[in-house]
Amino acid sequence: MSPQRIAAIGVDAGSTTCKVVAVTPTGAIAAWRLERGLPRIEEQTAALVDDLLAECPDASVDVRIVATGYGRKLVGRAERSVTEITCHARGVFQSTGHGGTLLDVGGQDSKVIQIGHDGRVLDFAMNDKCAAGTGRFLEHTAARLDVPLDELGPRSCAAPSEQAISSTCTVFAESEIISLIAHGVPLDGILRGLHRSLVSRLVAMVRTLGVRPPVMLSGGVARNTAVRALLEQDLGIAVEVPPHPQLMGAFVAALLALHTSGSDLDSMHGATRTPGFQILK
Amino acid sequence: MNLPAQLSYAVGYGLVGKAALWRQRRKDERAILARMRQPSGQLLAPPLLSSARMKELMSRHYLQARYATGVRKVAWVTSGAPVEILQALGFLLIYPENHAALCGARRKAVDMCVEAEHAGYSRDLCSYARTDIGTVISGKAPITRIPKPDLLLCCTNICQTVLYWYRVLAHHFKVPLIVIDTPFLFEEAQAHQIDFVKQQLEEAIPVAEQVAGRTLSFPTLKDVVHAGKRASELWLEVLNRAQHRPAPITAFDGFTNMGPIVDLRGEPETIRFYETLLAEVDRRIETGVGAVANERMRVLWDNLPIWYRMGWLSGLLAQRGVSIVASDYTYAWGELAPMMDPDRPIESAARVYLHPILNRSTGNKLHSMRRMAKDFQCDGVILHSDRSCKPYSLGQIAQRDWLANEVGVPAFLLEADHSDSRAFSEEQAGNRLEAFIELMEARG
Numbered sequence: 001m002s003p004q005r006i007a008a009i010g011v012d013a014g015s016t017t018c019k020v021v022a023v024t025p026t027g028a029i030a031a032w033r034l035e036r037g038l039p040r041i042e043e044q045t046a047a048l049v050d051d052l053l054a055e056c057p058d059a060s061v062d063v064r065i066v067a068t069g070y071g072r073k074l075v076g077r078a079e080r081s082v083t084e085i086t087c088h089a090r091g092v093f094q095s096t097g098h099g100g101t102l103l104d105v106g107g108q109d110s111k112v113i114q115i116g117h118d119g120r121v122l123d124f125a126m127n128d129k130c131a132a133g134t135g136r137f138l139e140h141t142a143a144r145l146d147v148p149l150d151e152l153g154p155r156s157c158a159a160p161s162e163q164a165i166s167s168t169c170t171v172f173a174e175s176e177i178i179s180l181i182a183h184g185v186p187l188d189g190i191l192r193g194l195h196r197s198l199v200s201r202l203v204a205m206v207r208t209l210g211v212r213p214p215v216m217l218s219g220g221v222a223r224n225t226a227v228r229a230l231l232e233q234d235l236g237i238a239v240e241v242p243p244h245p246q247l248m249g250a251f252v253a254a255l256l257a258l259h260t261s262g263s264d265l266d267s268m269h270g271a272t273r274t275p276g277f278q279i280l281k
Numbered sequence: 282m283n284l285p286a287q288l289s290y291a292v293g294y295g296l297v298g299k300a301a302l303w304r305q306r307r308k309d310e311r312a313i314l315a316r317m318r319q320p321s322g323q324l325l326a327p328p329l330l331s332s333a334r335m336k337e338l339m340s341r342h343y344l345q346a347r348y349a350t351g352v353r354k355v356a357w358v359t360s361g362a363p364v365e366i367l368q369a370l371g372f373l374l375i376y377p378e379n380h381a382a383l384c385g386a387r388r389k390a391v392d393m394c395v396e397a398e399h400a401g402y403s404r405d406l407c408s409y410a411r412t413d414i415g416t417v418i419s420g421k422a423p424i425t426r427i428p429k430p431d432l433l434l435c436c437t438n439i440c441q442t443v444l445y446w447y448r449v450l451a452h453h454f455k456v457p458l459i460v461i462d463t464p465f466l467f468e469e470a471q472a473h474q475i476d477f478v479k480q481q482l483e484e485a486i487p488v489a490e491q492v493a494g495r496t497l498s499f500p501t502l503k504d505v506v507h508a509g510k511r512a513s514e515l516w517l518e519v520l521n522r523a524q525h526r527p528a529p530i531t532a533f534d535g536f537t538n539m540g541p542i543v544d545l546r547g548e549p550e551t552i553r554f555y556e557t558l559l560a561e562v563d564r565r566i567e568t569g570v571g572a573v574a575n576e577r578m579r580v581l582w583d584n585l586p587i588w589y590r591m592g593w594l595s596g597l598l599a600q601r602g603v604s605i606v607a608s609d610y611t612y613a614w615g616e617l618a619p620m621m622d623p624d625r626p627i628e629s630a631a632r633v634y635l636h637p638i639l640n641r642s643t644g645n646k647l648h649s650m651r652r653m654a655k656d657f658q659c660d661g662v663i664l665h666s667d668r669s670c671k672p673y674s675l676g677q678i679a680q681r682d683w684l685a686n687e688v689g690v691p692a693f694l695l696e697a698d699h700s701d702s703r704a705f706s707e708e709q710a711g712n713r714l715e716a717f718i719e720l721m722e723a724r725g
Contacts, residue, residue, distance in 0.1 A: 070708065086720075121720045
């Protein structure tokens with residue numbers, strides 16, 4: 001593959017992972033990086049950006065950068081920052097071409113975002129004071145049970161039974177699970193119950209804002225097949241997962257850097273739909 | 282007659298203290314004037330010159346309180362208590378809620394809350410109550426020494442917590458407790474409800490007279506009600522001036538300058554203070570000075586302030602051109618002014634103290650918010666979901682949905698606590714606030 005010209009870069013410094021996406025002048029993804037987030041956000045993002053620029057020799061060193069995610073204010077080279085709520089909403093709109101209800105489940109945050117027919121955020125709700133309805137809930141218990149993160153979804157989907165997990169607290173759920181295992185309950189059924197517990201919290205949050213079809217899922221947890229399947233079951237509606245849901249925030253940050261100047265977010269409205277997640281490499 | 286106390290009061294407060302506070306005010310005023318002369322370009326307008334006067338008034342009140350034991354009878358009262366009778370009897374009034382708010386603003390509240398928690402009081406209890414109880418049982422003076430009460434007056438029109446809180450105080454200090462029970466209003470107050478409160482006020486008079494050691498003078502009571510009514514009217518006028526564009530004051534100015542209308546209502550000096558403040562606000566309007574330099578969006582605030590993060594919050598909002606132009610909390614001390622009637626002090630007090638926003642239905646609050654959002658031309662509403670204040674936070678999820686979906690004003694729940702900073706996460710709150718601002722910006 002020949003190196004692509006980089007026109008702009010988006011950085012999503014999330015609570016769990018750090019994502020960097022470089023786009024071409026037409027808005028297609030030229031290259032991307034995804035790493036577990038380190039405490040020194042400024043250094044990590046700078047290194048990732050340098051890495052991308054090195055891969056694409058055609059890129060200018062003063063390429064425009066926009067940051068999003070929890071650590072967005074710490075991305076020293078970013079010309080400005082935008083919250084991940086706006087980014088994910090715009091990203092879904094850019095890649096699907098329609099609005100609806102977006103459920104973005106990240107490492108430490110869950111958000112329900114209602115998106116209008118023009119891609120604008122109409123309303124949103126976020127989890128507060130508790131990480132039980134987030135990716136951390138699954139990550140924490142998977143680590144405790146020594147199950148690789150990638151296996152969580154498939155094993156839960158294939159489980160012949162489901163063990164109810166009554167606790168909605170990550171820490172208490174862990175002790176509950178240990179007790180269940182000690183009593184000989186099959187692990188896969190426990191995993192499925194764990195997913196159900198997470199999904200029930202997400203569904204409750206969706207219902208506070210109301211379902212505005214279609215329903216979409218983004219964020220790192222969207223890669224988990226069981227979460228999507230159980231969401232569809234509990235909501236009674238199909239759940240759409242856009243391509244590369246975990247990169248959505250960084251991708252839109254890159255598009256914002258590409259399309260807009262100053263703080264004018266609106267200039268992205270009505271912009272020609274970009275090729276989106278048509279990864280060129 | 283307690284001569285040493287009298288002497289200490291005359292010297293500490295009358296001779297030295299008042300003069301020192303006057304000098305401090307002059308110094309504060311000079312500093313504010315110097316800031317006013319600086320070239321513009323700041324996100325926020327310089328502080329109001331009147332705020333120096335406010336600081337002097339409130340400091341003087343607390344200084345007087347410090348020397349009051351043995352000189353003046355002291356009553357501790359809830360923020361919505363019918364205080365006019367006590368004022369007319371010469372009591373010095375202490376508002377534990379105001380003291381707790383000061384502790385919150387000066388980041389001293391958590392230490393006092395911890396004192397109460399160590400004594401067994403639940404962390405789920407209101408942080409004002411915990412701050413006060415913690416101060417009382419620890420004997421500490423986080424800001425200034427508060428005199429012990431001779432009398433307690435508790436009115437249930439703001440919450441039910443005060444009922445138990447003041448019982449704790451009565452048990453601790455072993456002083457009489459007057460409870461004024463105000464029936465919750467689902468609609469307008471009925472005649473029998475007004476009679477019920479009026480009767481309690483009449484029964485309270487001899488109790489208060491006995492503690493005061495004097496008889497209530499009705500002409501004095503009339504004067505106190507008249508002064509309170511005038512101050513409340515002025516306060517409402519000050520707040521309503523924020524309907525102008527750009528708003529000359531924000532709700533933060535309201536939070537900062539509400540001390541006198543709460544603590545010193547009925548004092549002639551309070552009237553003069555709000556007259557001065559109103560004139561200053563009018564000068565800002567005449568000269569086109571906005572409290573937020575680049576006002577692009579206007580927001581209504583619901584519930585108590587987050588006392589320990591006022592500077593952070595006002596800075597974050599001003600940076601994005603957001604001005605919080607009104608608050609239903611500060612409004613509560615002004616909107617009942619028309620009901621006050623100096624010629625019928627007891628009956629009108631019964632009516633007034635039945636009608637605070639927290640003693641009325643959530644539907645009434647919703648309609649008030651809708652009216653205020655319209656009158657102040659708000660682009661959004663921030664509902665502070667206050668972990669401490671359950672009555673104020675009750676129904677906010679439905680209110681938020683109704684504002685967003687039925688009224689068409691973006692609305693947002695901000696989770697925090699008015700005084701206990703342990704229930705607040707700056708990172709999470711800031712992230713959500715920025716997303717809300719982006720949402721308002723996108724609506725144009």
